[in-house]
Amino acid sequence: MDLIVYVHRAPEAGETILGTHFQTGCGGKGANQCVQAAKLYDAKGKETASVAMVGCVGVDVFGNEMVANFEKFGIDTSCIGRSQDTPSGVAPIAVDAAGENRIIVAPGANFNILPETIRQKEVSDLIAGSKVVVTQLEIPIESTFEALKVARSAGRTTIFNPAPAPPDGKLPEGLLEVCDLICPNQTEASLLTGLPCETIEDAKKCGAALLKKMGGKGYVLVTLGKDGCLVVPADGDALHVPIPQGFLLQKEEVVDSSGAGDSFIGALSFFLARGLSLEEGSRRACGVASFSVKGRGTQTSYGDRSSLNSDLFANLP
Numbered sequence: 001m002d003l004i005v006y007v008h009r010a011p012e013a014g015e016t017i018l019g020t021h022f023q024t025g026c027g028g029k030g031a032n033q034c035v036q037a038a039k040l041y042d043a044k045g046k047e048t049a050s051v052a053m054v055g056c057v058g059v060d061v062f063g064n065e066m067v068a069n070f071e072k073f074g075i076d077t078s079c080i081g082r083s084q085d086t087p088s089g090v091a092p093i094a095v096d097a098a099g100e101n102r103i104i105v106a107p108g109a110n111f112n113i114l115p116e117t118i119r120q121k122e123v124s125d126l127i128a129g130s131k132v133v134v135t136q137l138e139i140p141i142e143s144t145f146e147a148l149k150v151a152r153s154a155g156r157t158t159i160f161n162p163a164p165a166p167p168d169g170k171l172p173e174g175l176l177e178v179c180d181l182i183c184p185n186q187t188e189a190s191l192l193t194g195l196p197c198e199t200i201e202d203a204k205k206c207g208a209a210l211l212k213k214m215g216g217k218g219y220v221l222v223t224l225g226k227d228g229c230l231v232v233p234a235d236g237d238a239l240h241v242p243i244p245q246g247f248l249l250q251k252e253e254v255v256d257s258s259g260a261g262d263s264f265i266g267a268l269s270f271f272l273a274r275g276l277s278l279e280e281g282s283r284r285a286c287g288v289a290s291f292s293v294k295g296r297g298t299q300t301s302y303g304d305r306s307s308l309n310s311d312l313f314a315n316l317p
Contacts, residue, residue, distance in 0.1 A: 001024060001025070001026060001027060001028075001062040001065070001066065001088060001089070001090050001091070002024065002025045002026070002027030002028075002090075002091050002093055002258070002297065002298055003022075003024055003090055003091065003092045003093065004022065004023050004024070004025065004093045004094075004095060004256075004258065004296070004297060005019040005021075005022050005092070005093070005094050005095070006019055006020045006021040006022070006095050006256075006296070007019050007020065007094055007095070007096055007097075008020065008096065008097050009096050009097065010094055010096055010102055011094075019094075021296075023296065023297060025297040025298055025299060025300050026065060026066050026069040026298075026299055027091055027259065027298045027299065028055075028066075028089060028091065028110070028138060029136040029138050029161065029163055029262050030053065030055060030134070030135075030136050030138060030139075031053065031055070031066065031070070031299075032259045032262035032263065032266065032298050032299055032302075033134055033136075033161070033262045033263075033265045033266035033269065034051055034052075034053045034070070034075055034134075034266065035069070035070070035073055035075070035266065035299045035302065036262065036263045036265075036266025036267055036270075036288070036292075036299070036302045037049075037051050037266040037267070037269050037270040037273075038051040038073040038074060038075050039073060039302055039303070039304040039305075040266075040267060040270045040288070040304065040305065040308075040313075041074075041270075041305070042305050042313075043304070043305065044305065044306070048074060049073060049074035049075060050273075051073075051074070051075050051076065052075065052076035052077075052078070052079065052126055052130065053070055053075055053076065053077060053079070053080055054079045054080070054113070054118075054123055054126065054127070054147070055079075055080045055081070055110065055113065055139075056080065056081040056082070056083055056109040056110060056112045056113050056117075057080060057081075057082060057083070057088040057089075057109050058082070058083050058086055058087040058088040058108060058109045059082050059083065059084050060087055060088055062087070062088035062090065063082060063088040063109070066088065067080060069299070076126075078122065078126070079122060079123045079126050081109075081112065081113070081117070082109075083109040083112050086108055086109040086111075086112055087108045087109065088108050088109055089105065089106060089107045089108035089109060089110045089138065090105075090106050090108065091103055091104065091105045091106070092104050092106075093258055095256050095257075095258060095296075098251075098254070099254040099255055099256050099257045099293060100257060101256065101257055101258040103258070105138060105164060107138055107139070110138050110139050111139065111140055113139040113140065113143045114140065114142075114143055115140075115142050115143050115145075115146040117143065118143055118146040118147050118150060119146065119150075124150050127147055127150045127151050127154070127156070128150060128151065128153070128154035128156065129154075130151070130156055131156065131157065131272075131273045132156065132157045132159060132269045132272050132273045133147065133148070133151035133156050133157065133158050133159065134159045134161065134265060134266075134269050135147050135148055135158070135159070135160050135161065136160075136161045136162075136163055137161075137162060137163060137164055137165070137166070138163075138164070141166070141171070141172060141175075142172065144160070144175075145172050145174075145175045145178075148160060148175065148178045148179060149178055151178075152178040157180050157181070157272060157273075158178060158179050158180045158181070159179070159180065159181045159182075159183060159265065159268075159269060159272075160175075160176070160179040160181070160182050160183070161183050161184070161261075161265050162182065162184050162188050162192060163184070163185070163188055163261070164188075165184065165187070165188040165191040165192060166191070167191070169191040169192050169193070169194060171192070176210065176213045176214045176215075177213075177214055177215045177217075179214060179218060180218050180219065181218060181219045181220075181221060181278070182210055182214065182218070182219075182220050182221070183220075183221045183222075183223065183265055183268070184206075184210075184220075184222060184223070185222070185223045185224075185225075185261055186198070186202075186203065186222060186223070186224065186225075189203065189206040189207070189210070189220075189222050190206065192206075192210060192213075193205075193206045193209040193210060195209060197222070200224065200227065200230060200240055203222040203224065203230045203232075203238075204230065204232060204238045206220075206222060207220040207222055207230065207232025207238060208232060210232075211232060211234050214234070216234050217234050218234055219231060219232065219233050219234065219278060220232040221268075221278070221282060223261055223264055225257075225260075226243070226248075226249075227240075227242065227243075228240065228241045228242040228243045228286045229241050229264070229282050229285075229286060231278060231279060231282060239279060241279065241282045241283050241286060242286070243286045243287065243290050244283055244284075244286060244287050246287075246309065246311075247286065247287040247290040247291070247309070248290070249290060249293065249294065253293075253294055254293050254294070255293065255294055255295055255296055255301075256293060256295065256296050256297065256301065257293050258297065258298050259292060259297070259298030259299070259301070259302075260289045260290075260292050260293050261289070262298065263288055263289040263291075263292040263298075263302055264285045264286065264288070264289035265285075266302075267284065267285035267288035267289065268281050268282055268285040271284050271285060271316075274316050274317055275316075275317035276316070276317070284312045287308070287309065287311075287312050288302075288303060288308060288312060291303040291307070291308055
């Protein structure tokens with residue numbers, strides 16, 4: 001659950017400041033990505049969302065609210081566990097006047113998702129039956145690795161969002177080799193490679209370094225905020241994908257960047273599952289994510305078919 005405080009500026013160490021607004025909202029990286037993907041289905045066209053979530057929440061008010069929220073968007077919640085002993089995960093978020101955010105995650109029940117949870121038949125069957133499987137690091141990293149292995153064994157497209165990245169930048173040996181696509185932001189790319197990632201040229205070098213760790217196969221996609229993203233393939237030249245014309249925002253239009261990266265990954269997974277190329281899917285996902293920063297909160301700011309530009313859905317397979 002996101003606990004969001006809006007402030008004029010971030011406090012210094014030892015300083016107390018007054019916020020301007022507070023709100024709560026359903027969140028979590030995987031949950032955000034899941035909801036954004038579900039919101040892109042054409043509800044008016046009677047298209048049913050084909051999205052599922054594997055997770056765990058507490059037996060508490062937040063847990064009840066999060067499960068109900070998934071169900072509201074037609075998301076399969078059959079593999080969301082409930083913990084009697086551990087509270088639901090929360091993320092206190094401070095958002096400054098420029099829309100920049102600072103986030104602390106207390107995983108709570110998320111860390112009850114163990115490798116043996118992933119190996120349970122109901123969960124492993126769900127993963128193996130999905131077109132695209134998206135993973136993050138708000139559950140134990142060993143569990144993420146297990147989910148990727150199950151998906152890879154079934155021949156599914158595997159996307160790994162290394163967030164929050166381990167502080168030492170180290171991942172279990174072999175994890176990256178079962179990923180078709182790694183999708184870090186610039187901070188995460190730098191942590192995982194030990195290289196700077198301030199510019200597009202830096203991102204190219206980080207992408208090349210990550211591809212080596214992937215065994216020279218697959219793709220690295222580095223998100224670049226207002227500059228779009230960079231796609232680095234194993235078998236070709238890096239491609240900079242800017243935010244499409246018509247979706248670029250003026251500084252004063254940016255309200256809250258919280259969850260924009262999750263919006264991008266959720267949208268990208270939707271477009272890939274519908275059969276678009278990585279280049280075209282990432283271009284459209286940039287447009288979806290750009291819309292998300294115009295409103296407060298994470299999932300509450302995400303666009304759906306009725307609010308997003310119809311060009312984003314043109315000629316979908």
